Amino acid sequence: MKKESRKEARRGQIIETALALFAQKGFYATTIPDIAEKTGMSVGNLYNYFPSKEAMAQEIIRYVSTMLGETIHEINESALTTKEKIRRIVRFYFGLCEERPELIEFFLRVYLANREVFHDGCEGMICVAPFMTEIMVFFEEGVRAGDLRNQDFFSAFGLFMGYLGGMAFLNGERILPKNLEDYADEIADNIYGALKA
Amino acid sequence: MKKESRKEARRGQIIETALALFAQKGFYATTIPDIAEKTGMSVGNLYNYFPSKEAMAQEIIRYVSTMLGETIHEINESALTTKEKIRRIVRFYFGLCEERPELIEFFLRVYLANREVFHDGCEGMICVAPFMTEIMVFFEEGVRAGDLRNQDFFSAFGLFMGYLGGMAFLNGERILPKNLEDYADEIADNIYGALKA
Amino acid sequence: MKKESRKEARRGQIIETALALFAQKGFYATTIPDIAEKTGMSVGNLYNYFPSKEAMAQEIIRYVSTMLGETIHEINESALTTKEKIRRIVRFYFGLCEERPELIEFFLRVYLANREVFHDGCEGMICVAPFMTEIMVFFEEGVRAGDLRNQDFFSAFGLFMGYLGGMAFLNGERILPKNLEDYADEIADNIYGALKA
Amino acid sequence: MKKESRKEARRGQIIETALALFAQKGFYATTIPDIAEKTGMSVGNLYNYFPSKEAMAQEIIRYVSTMLGETIHEINESALTTKEKIRRIVRFYFGLCEERPELIEFFLRVYLANREVFHDGCEGMICVAPFMTEIMVFFEEGVRAGDLRNQDFFSAFGLFMGYLGGMAFLNGERILPKNLEDYADEIADNIYGALKA
DNA sequence: GATGAATGAGCTTTCATTCAT
DNA sequence: AATGAATGAAAGCTCATTCAT
Numbered sequence: 001m002k003k004e005s006r007k008e009a010r011r012g013q014i015i016e017t018a019l020a021l022f023a024q025k026g027f028y029a030t031t032i033p034d035i036a037e038k039t040g041m042s043v044g045n046l047y048n049y050f051p052s053k054e055a056m057a058q059e060i061i062r063y064v065s066t067m068l069g070e071t072i073h074e075i076n077e078s079a080l081t082t083k084e085k086i087r088r089i090v091r092f093y094f095g096l097c098e099e100r101p102e103l104i105e106f107f108l109r110v111y112l113a114n115r116e117v118f119h120d121g122c123e124g125m126i127c128v129a130p131f132m133t134e135i136m137v138f139f140e141e142g143v144r145a146g147d148l149r150n151q152d153f154f155s156a157f158g159l160f161m162g163y164l165g166g167m168a169f170l171n172g173e174r175i176l177p178k179n180l181e182d183y184a185d186e187i188a189d190n191i192y193g194a195l196k197a
Numbered sequence: 198m199k200k201e202s203r204k205e206a207r208r209g210q211i212i213e214t215a216l217a218l219f220a221q222k223g224f225y226a227t228t229i230p231d232i233a234e235k236t237g238m239s240v241g242n243l244y245n246y247f248p249s250k251e252a253m254a255q256e257i258i259r260y261v262s263t264m265l266g267e268t269i270h271e272i273n274e275s276a277l278t279t280k281e282k283i284r285r286i287v288r289f290y291f292g293l294c295e296e297r298p299e300l301i302e303f304f305l306r307v308y309l310a311n312r313e314v315f316h317d318g319c320e321g322m323i324c325v326a327p328f329m330t331e332i333m334v335f336f337e338e339g340v341r342a343g344d345l346r347n348q349d350f351f352s353a354f355g356l357f358m359g360y361l362g363g364m365a366f367l368n369g370e371r372i373l374p375k376n377l378e379d380y381a382d383e384i385a386d387n388i389y390g391a392l393k394a
Numbered sequence: 395m396k397k398e399s400r401k402e403a404r405r406g407q408i409i410e411t412a413l414a415l416f417a418q419k420g421f422y423a424t425t426i427p428d429i430a431e432k433t434g435m436s437v438g439n440l441y442n443y444f445p446s447k448e449a450m451a452q453e454i455i456r457y458v459s460t461m462l463g464e465t466i467h468e469i470n471e472s473a474l475t476t477k478e479k480i481r482r483i484v485r486f487y488f489g490l491c492e493e494r495p496e497l498i499e500f501f502l503r504v505y506l507a508n509r510e511v512f513h514d515g516c517e518g519m520i521c522v523a524p525f526m527t528e529i530m531v532f533f534e535e536g537v538r539a540g541d542l543r544n545q546d547f548f549s550a551f552g553l554f555m556g557y558l559g560g561m562a563f564l565n566g567e568r569i570l571p572k573n574l575e576d577y578a579d580e581i582a583d584n585i586y587g588a589l590k591a
Numbered sequence: 592m593k594k595e596s597r598k599e600a601r602r603g604q605i606i607e608t609a610l611a612l613f614a615q616k617g618f619y620a621t622t623i624p625d626i627a628e629k630t631g632m633s634v635g636n637l638y639n640y641f642p643s644k645e646a647m648a649q650e651i652i653r654y655v656s657t658m659l660g661e662t663i664h665e666i667n668e669s670a671l672t673t674k675e676k677i678r679r680i681v682r683f684y685f686g687l688c689e690e691r692p693e694l695i696e697f698f699l700r701v702y703l704a705n706r707e708v709f710h711d712g713c714e715g716m717i718c719v720a721p722f723m724t725e726i727m728v729f730f731e732e733g734v735r736a737g738d739l740r741n742q743d744f745f746s747a748f749g750l751f752m753g754y755l756g757g758m759a760f761l762n763g764e765r766i767l768p769k770n771l772e773d774y775a776d777e778i779a780d781n782i783y784g785a786l787k788a
Numbered sequence: 789g790a791t792g793a794a795t796g797a798g799c800t801t802t803c804a805t806t807c808a809t
Numbered sequence: 810a811a812t813g814a815a816t817g818a819a820a821g822c823t824c825a826t827t828c829a830t
Contacts, residue, residue: 007814028225029313032800042816044802049814053800112366113310116226125372154373155364155383159356159391162363166355169309175322176351186352194356194391204789229825239791241827250825401810422619423707426804436812438806447804506760507704510620519766548767549777552757553750553785560753561746563703569716570745580746588750588785598793623821633795638822 011049014039019060023105027057027114054117061111061118061127064103068096069130076137082147083196085138087188090164094180097168104168112165135160148195159194163187208246211236216257220302224254224311251314258308258315258324261300265293266327273334279344280393282335284385290361291377294368301365309362332357345392353392360388405443408433413454417499421451421508448511455505455512455521458497462490463524470531476541477590479532481582487558488574491565498562506559529554542589550589557585602640605630610651614696618648618705645708652702652709652718655694659687660721667728673738674787676729678779681755685771688759695759703756726751733786740788750785754778 017039021030032053036043050056075088097104111118111128118127125132139156142148148156167187171180214236218227229250233240247253272285294301308315308325315324322329336353339345345353364384368377411433415424426447430437444450469482491498505512505522512521519526533550536542542550561581565574608630612621623644627634641647666679688695702709702719709718716723730747733739739747758778762771 010814026311026313031798033798041814043800044817045815047801109310109312113306114223115306116223125370151383151387152375152380154367155380155387158363158367158384159360159387162359162361162366163356164359166359166362167352169359170351170355173322178349183349183352186348187355190348190352190356190391193393194387196390228823233792240825241792242790244826245789404810420705420707425802430813437804438813439811441805442810503704503706507700508617509700510617519764545777545781546769546774548761549758549774549781552761552778553754553781556753556755556757556760557750558753559757560749563753564745564749567716572743577743577746580742581749584742584746584750584785587787588781590784601793622819624819632793634821635796635823636794639793644821 007049010041014041014046014049014056015060015063018056019064019106020102022057022060022110023102027053027110027117055121057110057114057117058121058127060106061122062130064107064111065128065131067103069134072131072134072138076134076141082142082145083188083192085142086192087185089138090188090191091181091184093164093168094184097171097180101172105172108165108169108172142195147197149197151195156195160191163191204246207238211238211243211246211253212257212260215253216261216303217299219254219257219307220299224250224307224314252318254307254311254314255318255324257303258319259327261304261308262325262328264300266331269328269331269335273331273338279339279342280385280389282339283389284382286335286357287361287385287388288378288381290365291381294365294377298369302369305362305366305369329354339392343394346394348392356391357388360384401443404435408435408440408443408450409454409457412450413458413500414496416451416454416504417496421447421504421511449515451504451508451511452515452521454500455516456524458501458505459522459525461497463528466525466528466532470528470535476536476539477582477586479536480586481579483532483554484558484582484585485575485578487562488578491562491574495566499566502559502563502566526551536589540591543591545589553588554585557581598640601632605632605637605640605647606651606654609647610655610697611693613648613651613701614693618644618701618708646712648701648705648708649712649718651697652713653721655698655702656719656722658694660725663722663725663729667725667732673733673736674779674783676733677783678776680729681779681782682772682775684755684759685775688762688771692763696763699756699760699763738788739786742786747786751782754782 014035018030018035021034021038024030025034032043032046035056036046039046050059071092072089075085075092078085078088080088093104121127135157136153139148139153139160143150164187167176167180167183170176176183211232215227215232218231218235221227222231229243230240232253233243236243247256268289269286272282272289275282275285277285290301318324332354333350336345336350340347361384364373364377364380367373373380408429412424412429415428415432418424419428426440427437429450430440433440444453465486466483469479469486472479472482474482487498515521529551530547533542533547537544558581561570561574561577564570570577605626609621609626612625612629615621616625623634623637626647627637630637641650662683663680666676666683669676669679671679684695712718726748727744730739730744734741755778758767758771758774761767767774
């Protein structure tokens with residue numbers, strides 16, 4: 001129906017706007033009036049779409065997690081070697097850091113840092129499950145293929161995502177001497193070196 | 198001087214209190230009255246020691262960075278192998294996560310996440326230099342000793358700190374199945390595997 | 395006309411719904427969306443029937459006053475003794491407290507308490523005249539019949555309605571040890587005892 | 592101590608101001624900025640004295656109830672006949688309606704009408720106990736002295752307070768033809784007539 | 789140095805009302 | 810008649826910071 005899709009489109013606009021602002025200025029330093037102004041709608045109307053500022057942030061993390069999860073899902077389903085999959089994931093992640101830095105910044109600076117905002121509604125890792133799941137699948141398939149050492153999942157996960165997140169952070173701080181994407185292969189090698197069987 | 202040292206002691210108390218609160222509740226959810234109450238002094242008097250809430254956070258990150266840097270300095274100066282040094286650093290970091298989790302949480306959740314708070318006064322990595330420098334020294338000596346591959350420093354740094362930070366985060370979220378310290382050796386091996394010559 | 399009567403029916407629905415909500419939650423805690431939802435119509439459409447929230451409340455008090463007035467009118471017209479009429483009025487009032495508590499609660503908690511809402515449009519006692527008039531008639535006929543003392547009308551009115559309202563209030567607060575209707579005869583006696591010639 | 596008493600005095604000022612405004616405009620139509628302006632202090636400072644608007648209203652009802660209770664206590668302790676005590680209570684009540692109408696209006700229009708405001712903190716009749724208790728004492732002593740019929744307390748209470756409240760209400764609406772105090776003796780007689788043994 | 793009352797701007801959220809469809 | 814998205818003013822409340830004492 002026309003009406004429904006228009007409302008959905010509006011929701012999408014709000015999410016994208018809020019995502020950009022939260023990523024740039026942080027959750028607390030972004031005000032509802034900020035979001036209203038940038039969306040071009042009134043403060044009151046925002047509340048016709050989301051019941052609270054927190055609910056907006058929670059919707060955004062689900063949105064980000066789903067986007068990340070979808071691409072990694074595709075990589076998982078491909079017929080590549082584990083080593084090559086790592087390379088693809090790293091390149092994808094770093095590509096995103098260049099093209100849609102808001103997604104990564106939101107993840108690192110809003111979701112990971114402001115626990116209290118996600119406490120009710122995103123308990124545990126629910127809101128981030130689509131992404132987590134795919135990383136899990138990647139790792140398990142690598143082990144099953146005999147390419148990766150069968151170690152504790154969280155140790156592998158911490159390496160993988162901590163490493164990528166750390167680089168994204170340094171890139172965001174503009175202290176890397178090179179372009180982030182130029183690190184991709186070296187880093188993929190480091191990860192493979194650490195996890196391989 | 199007596200007076201000076203008493204004032205310094207008070208400053209130290211405030212820093213420790215604020216550190217604990219910021220780490221626990223976040224920068225924005227911690228109020229100046231919260232800090233005053235927990236320190237046992239008045240709100241007004243706090244401003245005789247620090248000119249603003251931001252200045253307190255900046256002082257804290259310098260304090261944390263110095264503490265971390267000192268221990269890593271000692272490890273750097275020891276006559277251990279690079280592999281063993283990695284193990285020591287990992288154990289020290291994870292030990293801190295258990296014993297003084299505020300330090301790590303502050304670093305991860307306040308310093309890394311709230312850019313705007315540290316924008317004026319902690320530009321670049323100034324406030325975190327004591328720690329960064331020692332990690333740099335560790336890496337350069339490892340390379341010079343022929344133990345580590347001579348790759349871009351930031352790539353190595355991102356691996357090391359991203360990995361440890363990621364594990365600390367997962368531990369803080371209480372989603373690790375094992376005790377953090379039980380991961381130490383496995384993780385030290387992973388790091389060494391990734392960086393070795 | 396068909397159209398007219400349908401519109402009237404709708405108005406009636408809205409009045410009953412709003413009456414129930416205002417009585418239950420109070421004038422200010424009841425929102426237009428609340429009323430719209432419970433009526434099953436849209437917010438906008440409500441404004442095709444009533445120009446404002448205040449106008450709705452005013453319409454309701456006229457409606458309530460008319461309903462009360464009609465029954466008292468019947469009692470006035472009957473051939474009963476004054477003492478028996480009092481008994482009937484008290485029973486009728488307490489019966490209403492059980493069967494349609496909204497009417498009484500609206501009167502006590504919305505009309506009597508929120509002066510500002512009825513200021514423009516219900517000045518003085520206009521909106522409540524149908525009810526007041528019948529009480530007046532009852533009293534005058536009681537005096538004319540020689541059953542009641544010829545005292546100031548308002549003094550008698552205050553006794554009668556204050557007493558009944560007070561009991562209705564206590565009943566609404568659920569602090570009466572007995573069922574409200576069990577008090578009816580005792581109270582009718584008290585009133586007669588106070589007013590009789 | 593100076594400080595303590597000054598703070599208490601301020602609290603008193605706020606209570607008196609808020610009482611006047613609530614009585615005049617109602618709880619919801621009175622805003623915190625209204626109270627701040629009339630008190631001559633800032634909005635923020637009000638919250639150094641009371642944690643919320645509701646808490647202010649609750650404090651006020653305790654204050655009003657205590658004042659009323661004290662005077663009735665004195666009347667109870669006097670050596671007057673029951674009939675004379677009734678006369679005194681009625682006169683005192685009507686006198687208050689003239690001199691401090693806010694007290695009575697607050698009781699009738701704010702406390703009795705806005706249940707939700709007093710729900711948490713004034714459950715049952717706690718906040719109004721000092722007043723209720725004295726009315727209870729009056730009634731019990733009247734029965735013991737053989738002056739009053741031994742009927743259900745609530746029936747007698749409803750008569751007494753409903754009657755007085757009703758007259759106060761009519762007076763507040765300015766529809767009484769005579770001065771309220773001119774009704775006092777007539778009304779005291781009515782009450783005595785209704786309750787006497 | 790120490791206190792904590794005082795300030796006031798700013799926050800999130802609500803809601804009666806309007807109006808394009 | 811009917812819808813419900815949109816408006817915007819205003820509400821209650823918070824809190825970093827100041828300042829008279």
